[in-house]
Amino acid sequence: MTASTVPEPPALPLLGPAEIRALAGRLGIRPTKTLGQNFVIDPNTIRRIVAAARLGEAETVLEVGPGLGSLTLGLLDAAEQVVAVEIDPPLAAQLPHTVERYRPGRADRLTVLQEDALRVQELPLEPTALVANLPYNVAVPVLLHLLARFPSIRHGLVMVQEEVADRLAAAPGTKVYGVPSVKAAWYAEVTKAGTIGKNVFWPAPQIASGLVRFVRRAEPVADVDRALLFGAVDAAFAQRRKTLRASLAGWAGSAAAAGEILATAGVDPGERGEKLDVHAFARIARAGADAGVTAGVRGG
Known part of the structure; x- marks a missing residue:
């Protein structure tokens, strides 16, 4: 055989x-x-x-x-x-x-x-x-x-x-x-x-x-605080019809601050969260950290 x-x-x-x-x-x-x-x-x-x-x-x-x-x-x-x-x-x-x-x-x-x-x-x-x-x-x-x-x-x-x-x-x-x-x-x-x-x-x-x-992933998406990024994600999807400038107002401290952070991150403040990938959210979190945002993660 x-x-x-x-x-x-x-x-x-x-x-x-x-x-x-x-x-x-x-x-x-x-x-x-x-x-x-x-x-x-x-x-x-x-x-x-x-x-x-x-x-x-x-x-x-x-x-x-x-x-x-x-x-x-x-x-x-x-x-x-x-x-x-x-x-x-x-x-x-x-x-x-x-x-x-x-x-x-x-x-x-x-x-x-x-x-x-x-x-x-x-x-x-x-x-x-x-x-x-x-x-x-x-x-x-x-x-x-x-x-x-x-x-x-x-x-x-x-x-x-x-x-x-x-x-x-x-x-x-x-x-x-x-x-x-x-x-x-x-x-x-x-x-x-x-x-x-x-x-x-x-x-x-x-x-x-x-x-x-x-x-x-072999390497992290970015060198940013995960809790800060997850907090931005939670805020961005809390009300899907809102623009990022409006939805991130509480996370950033105000709508004006959110607009500045988004501009620094290279993200259109009039965009909505469902259009952004994780890399874009990482840029937002990094810009938020540089601006003094310390919001934590909600829900996991």
């Missing part, structure tokens, strides 16, 4: 609908909207997510909201270590047992933290990638918090509500471009990597999901 005809080893088992529901039944768990729980029940979707994440074998992956472990098993097949952050105590307690059952030789490569991902400040390992099915209700703040807190995360793939995926990857001047678009672009190059249908989840959400791929 030649090398070209050697069959590939069979794929390791992943959790399907029957396994997910049986496991949830044993634990007495029903998915809750409060925690944004929609469990993936389709093994092919897990394989698709893991493949799209483009993980290296030596990587340490941070997973948020592992739930019953569908994606966790797939990540353990592709990476060296997985750090799973789960807010729900019964799910956090069960996950190591699930991995021990389905991946007995890899259980020591899983670390589970029972924490709120929005508040986690330290991890036992340094993650190089983030791959997660993020809860819809906190997806953007969780993503921004983790990118800010853990600079070792170089790339990743997250599954979010499709509308949120479109916003995160939006370009300036498009209808869905806004605060999440600019803030995500501060950290990384962000692209949409596909759409996931509703029926691969239990319970099925009312809308489709989107995959968002990101690669952290």
